[in-house]
Amino acid sequence: DTAVSQTPKYLVTQMGNDKSIKCEQNLGHDTMYWYKQDSKKFLKIMFSYNNKELIINETVPNRFSPKSPDKAHLNLHINSLELGDSAVYFCASSQEELAGGGNEQFFGPGTRLTVL
C-alpha cells in the first residue's frame, strides 16, 4: 500500500550513461515533484507537475528531463550522467486542498544514484 513509490531504490552507473527513475503515486494527487538531496543532506526542488503540466522548473541542467504520462506518474530521465549527479532523488506528491500553496507533500523513499 505504498503511497508514493520509486524505482529503482539504488542506481549505480558510469559517467556519460543515460538513466531513468520512475515514480508512481496512488493517492489520487494532482501534483508531483522531484527533489534532489546531495551528500550534505541539502534538499532542493527540481520540478513539479500539476495534471501532467510543468509548473516548477528550477535551474536544472537540460540533461534532466521529467516526463509525466499521466497524473499518477512522474519519471525523471537523465542524459549524459556526471559525477555531480550522484545524490538521492525524491519524488513527492500533493493534493491542492488549499488554493495558493502550502499543501502537504508526501514523499517517496528515494532513489540513491551513484555515478562512477
Add this chain to the structure above:
Amino acid sequence: AQSVTQPDIHITVSEGASLELRCNYSYGATPYLFWYVQSPGQGLQLLLKYFSGDTLVQGIKGFEAEFKRSQSSFNLRKPSVHWSDAAEYFCAVGPRNTDKLIFGTGTRLQVFP
C-alpha cells in the same frame, strides 16, 4: 532571497530529555512553515505545519512547534524524547502562492538510552 537556517547540524540527547530544534527563515512575508522528519533510508514525513492563527502548532509523535514572527523562527520541541525519534529533521518554508518548498540543511538527532 528566501532561505531557511537550521543552526544545529547535529544534536545528541538522552532518552526522556526535552528537545528543541531551531529553525530561522528569511522571507518577505509570513510563509507557510513545515517540519519534516527523515528516518534512515526513508523519505520525508510531515510532522506539523503552520499556516495562520494559533502560533503554537501540534503535530504527530508528540511534537509541537512555535511560530515567532518577531524572531522569524519556527522551533520544534518535544518534552520527552524517545529512542525512535533519532532521525534527520528538516524545517521548510513555502511561499504563499506556490507549493514550492525551501528546505533547511537539516538537524541530525541522536538519542542515547
